[in-house]
Every structure is written in C-alpha cells, then in structure tokens.
Amino acid sequence: MVMNLKKKINNKVAIVTGAGSGIGKAVALGLAREGVDIYLAGRKKNKLHNTKQISIKENNEGICHVIKCDVSKETDVRKMFMLIQKNHGRLDLLFNNAGIGLEANSLDNIKFKDWKKVIDTNINGMFLCAKYAYQLMKKQRPKGGRIINNGSISAFTPRPGTAAYTTSKHAITGLTKSIALDGREDNILCSQIDIGNAETAITNSFKKGVIQPNGSVLKEATMNAEDVAKSVITIFNLPLDTNILNLTIMANKMPFVGRG
Known part of the structure; x- marks a missing residue:
C-alpha cells in the first residue's frame, strides 16, 4: 500500500490580496485545493468572482x-478584517500580494502622483493589511498565524526605469523583518517570497523581449505561477515554531544574478 503523505490544510482561514489575477489568483486557487477557506480581496469584483468560479468548478474543499x-x-x-473576525473569529494566513507598477521611465520623468500611487498600494497597502492581520492574530485563541509578503526579485536588484516599484519592494524587506521580530512573542510569523518572472498577463511580453541594463532587448524565461502557490503552501504548512524568513523563487533561465 502506498501512503499519501500529503497533508491537507483543513479548517484554516486565509486572505489573499490581489486574488483576481496573476500570482494572487494562482495562490488563492492553490490554497483552496488544500481545503483552506479563502477571502479573495481586490478592487475588481468581476475578476475575484472569476477566481471563485474556477475554484467551484474544480470542486475545491476550501x-x-x-x-x-x-x-x-x-x-x-x-x-x-472586521468581516473575517465576525464570520470566522480567526485568521491563519495573510498572503500580502496586491501591488502595482509603472511603465519603465527614468527617475526625472516619473510624476509624483504616479510615484505616490505605487507607494500607497505597495507599501501602505501591505502595511495596513499586515497591521490588521497582526491585531486579529494576536487577539485570537490560540493566537498566532502567518503573514507572507510578496516581495519580488526587485527587492534585491532593479530593472531599468523602475525606481518606484523597486523602492517599494525594498521597503517590504524592512517590513517583513520588523513583523518577524515583533511577532515572535505572539507566534505571528512573517515571511517574504521574492518572485522572478512568474507567468502572468504582465510577464507575457517578456517572451518577446525586455530591456536590459546595457540597453539591449532580450527574451526572458518565465515559470508557472502555480509553482509560487506551492511555495506559499509549503511555508503555510510549517509549524508556528519554524519560519522561512526569505524565499526566492524564479524562472531558472531568467537574468538575475548578473542583472544590473
């Protein structure tokens, strides 16, 4: 007899921000397949409902x-967060994923209103979600939970013309480490997953060519976004006395180590 060692994550509650498309959608569906009840959060309800319908068609447990x-x-x-507390009384995972970027542009040509929009979503938005998740996880019994922030390869190395996005992702590294440190006493763990070239609508154009630091345009490899979901699930499956602080997952053949 072959034993199935795969462990389902039943009776857990999670929030995935930016769940209507791309990485957020892939992670939400991956968690639903594992039996996790998911709050699909985002600005466009039609896209969120699309994610939900896919999950229903898959007969997912979550x-x-x-x-x-x-x-x-x-x-x-x-x-x-008030709704989640009312309906479930607890939260086990926040996948802090929602984020935006701008078209590539040099620093002197970035409008302040556009810069502020990126900062408001990518930093302030992640802070707000983390803050209210932290409050609920600290209050609930048993207390504790996980916050996983979507960092990006850009948290280490920028692409040309991406000052706003790159700055925001560097800031998330500081937020992640601060939450991980401050949350220890209450079993609130924080991880950062830095993703490179997951296949989404945004990265589809990478196959045609992306501008490189030396001005050349090269095609870049991508990877399946479902592999990101598997990484999130791996972190979520760990006991609360164990944390993966930083995880980098990237398309194997994408330029990164030599980027810049």
Missing part, C-alpha cells in the same frame, strides 16, 4: 469568499 477591497484605503482594509 470555500472562496469575494470581498472588494482597495488595500490603500484603511476603511476598506478595516472592514475586511
């Missing part, structure tokens, strides 16, 4: 709940 939330607005974030 139940998907759609909630419209602009993470850059504290009122939206607070309401989302």
Whole structure:
C-alpha cells in the first residue's frame, strides 16, 4: 500500500490580496485545493468572482469568499478584517500580494502622483493589511498565524526605469523583518517570497523581449505561477515554531544574478 503523505490544510482561514489575477489568483486557487477557506480581496469584483468560479468548478474543499477591497484605503482594509473576525473569529494566513507598477521611465520623468500611487498600494497597502492581520492574530485563541509578503526579485536588484516599484519592494524587506521580530512573542510569523518572472498577463511580453541594463532587448524565461502557490503552501504548512524568513523563487533561465 502506498501512503499519501500529503497533508491537507483543513479548517484554516486565509486572505489573499490581489486574488483576481496573476500570482494572487494562482495562490488563492492553490490554497483552496488544500481545503483552506479563502477571502479573495481586490478592487475588481468581476475578476475575484472569476477566481471563485474556477475554484467551484474544480470542486475545491476550501470555500472562496469575494470581498472588494482597495488595500490603500484603511476603511476598506478595516472592514475586511472586521468581516473575517465576525464570520470566522480567526485568521491563519495573510498572503500580502496586491501591488502595482509603472511603465519603465527614468527617475526625472516619473510624476509624483504616479510615484505616490505605487507607494500607497505597495507599501501602505501591505502595511495596513499586515497591521490588521497582526491585531486579529494576536487577539485570537490560540493566537498566532502567518503573514507572507510578496516581495519580488526587485527587492534585491532593479530593472531599468523602475525606481518606484523597486523602492517599494525594498521597503517590504524592512517590513517583513520588523513583523518577524515583533511577532515572535505572539507566534505571528512573517515571511517574504521574492518572485522572478512568474507567468502572468504582465510577464507575457517578456517572451518577446525586455530591456536590459546595457540597453539591449532580450527574451526572458518565465515559470508557472502555480509553482509560487506551492511555495506559499509549503511555508503555510510549517509549524508556528519554524519560519522561512526569505524565499526566492524564479524562472531558472531568467537574468538575475548578473542583472544590473
């Protein structure tokens, strides 16, 4: 007899921000397959409902709940966590994923309003979600849980013309380490997953060519976003006395080590 050692994550509750597309969608579906009840958060309800319908068609054990939330607005974030506390009384995982970028441009040509929009979503939005997740995880019994921040390869090395996005992702590294340190006493763990070239609508163009630091344009390899979901699930499956602080997952043949 062959034993199935795969462990389902039943009776757990998670939030995935930016769950309507790309990495967030892949992670949400991956968690739902594992039996996790998911709150699909994002600004576009039609895309969130699409994610939910896919999960229903797959007959996933986890139940998907759609909630419209602009993470850059504290009122939206607070309401989302109040709803989760009311419905479930606890939160086991926040996949802090929602983020935006700008078209490549030199620093002197970036408009302040565009810069601020990136910072509001990528830093302030992640802070707000982490703050309210932390509050709930600290209050619930048994207390504790996991926050996984979507960092990016850009948390280490920039692409040309991406000052706003790169700055925001470097900031997330500081947020991750601070939460991981401050959360120890309450069993609140924080990880950062730095992703390179997961296949999404945004990276589809990478196969045609991406500008490199020397000005050349090269095709770049991508990887399946479902492999990111597997990494998130691996971290989530760990006991709360064990943490993966940083994890880098990337397309094997993408330029990274020599980038810049």
